[in-house]
């Protein structure tokens with residue numbers, strides 16, 4: 226039985242507006258090796274949420290396969306993790322490369338137990354201004370990619386006795402933002418695909434979930450996003466950190482989530498909870514008095 230390792234202060238390294246100063250260092254996570262012995266393949270693991278997920282899953286005992294089109298960056302993440310990680314070159318939109326990635330994982334660690342379909346791209350344009358190229362890129366990476374991942378993992382996991390597929394969606398799937406229409410549609414597609422796959426694969430021992438981040442500080446969201454006034458009107462009043470999404474992904478992949486499938490876990494600081502009507506109704510004074 227692995228010995229528990231106690232760590233404190235997770236996420237305390239976030240930007241200003243992260244955990245309130247008074248709370249920093251108080252948050253304690255018990256890392257108990259709950260992914261010990263699992264083989265996890267994470268797409269888009271060179272950067273952002275994928276890299277944070279690879280690190281967190283390795284901390285929890287998993288052997289991780291860092292898959293990305295940016296092989297050199299994925300290899301750096303894997304080498305920082307150590308012997309429990311390898312990097313593979315994978316363009317998620319290319320079917321033959323999925324076969325290669327799963328074969329590499331099997332060769333290094335054994336059959337894949339957990340697939341995290343995280344790789345994604347963003348294009349900003351109004352629906353009517355979206356070019357064919359933007360549309361095709363979004364569909365091929367954000368929708369065809371996870372579909373190919375689910376199909377590859379679903380077949381392999383049903384043959385090897387089960388597993389977990391965690392897809393990374395977005396809150397914009399149900400709460401769209403202007404200029405992210407096609408991106409939002411790809412994330413809505415993932416949500417629908419997740420439910421169907423969960424129905425079909427559940428009886429064969431495979432759980433399928435979606436994690437829905439709000440705005441998270443990563444290369445995708447851009448360097449200026451952390452200071453965006455938009456975040457001040459979220460319930461938690463700040464942008465999220467990649468490690469906070471990684472925690473939810475790791476939970477969904479673990480046996481603690483053993484009765485969770487076909488559904489979504491939202492990690493959005495309150496984005497989808499609602500909006501404060503600050504200037505409009507004078508609610509600000511009510512908030513300030515509490």
Ligand SMILES: NC(=O)c1ccc[n+]([C@@H]2O[C@H](COP(=O)([O-])OP(=O)(O)OC[C@H]3O[C@@H](n4cnc5c(N)ncnc54)[C@H](O)[C@@H]3O)[C@@H](O)[C@H]2O)c1
Nearest residue numbers: 269271272273274294316317344345395440441443444445
């Ligand atoms: N950052 C956010 O605010 C946010 C919010 C909601 C959802 N998401 C989703 O989270 C996931 C991760 O986003 P992130 O913010 O970490 O982005 P990021 O840009 O920081 O990282 C994305 C990774 O995916 C990789 N990638 C891109 N195309 C690929 C392909 N064809 N094959 C394999 N890898 C590919 C990139 O090389 C990169 O390493 C994405 O699916 C994104 O849509 C992000």
